[in-house]
Amino acid sequence: MEQYKLGAMESRFADLIWENAPLSSGELVRICEKELEWKKSTTYTMLRRLCQRGIFQNEGGLVRPLMSREDFQAQQSRLFVQETFEGSLPAFVTAFTRQKKLSEKDIAFLEGLIRKEKEGR
Numbered sequence: 001m002e003q004y005k006l007g008a009m010e011s012r013f014a015d016l017i018w019e020n021a022p023l024s025s026g027e028l029v030r031i032c033e034k035e036l037e038w039k040k041s042t043t044y045t046m047l048r049r050l051c052q053r054g055i056f057q058n059e060g061g062l063v064r065p066l067m068s069r070e071d072f073q074a075q076q077s078r079l080f081v082q083e084t085f086e087g088s089l090p091a092f093v094t095a096f097t098r099q100k101k102l103s104e105k106d107i108a109f110l111e112g113l114i115r116k117e118k119e120g121r
Contacts, residue, residue, distance in 0.1 A: 005076070012036065013046050014072075017056055022064040 006014060016031055017023070023031075028047065032038040038046075047063065050056045057066050067075075085091040102110070 005079075009036070010046065010050065013043075014050060014055065015069075017050075017063060018065060018069045022062055025058055025061045025063055028063050 013032070013036070016035060017028065020027070020031060025044070025047070029040045029043045032043040033040075047056065047058055051058055054066055055072060057064055081087060081089060081092045085095070
């Protein structure tokens, strides 16, 4: 479960990879120097951590994602709902809409998702 939880800097780093992948590890070092003001060792330490979590791969000096940003976010969301709302999507939506009212566009989108889910069964 921890593999899908990223700190603020890990998230920024992951975004740089997703935005530029595939890229050489040398190019990643240059980007991180410019964007994050990191040294080479910091970049490689962070890359190793995220590779160990199965999010990215650094093979032969080529860095590439093992999962898309969207798939990663879906995993994060699923785990959040599981941990916070005992896996209940209705409980999550109820809590969410107490603070933020859904627009007509949001409601139509959610209705479309539900319709597609029903049709797929």
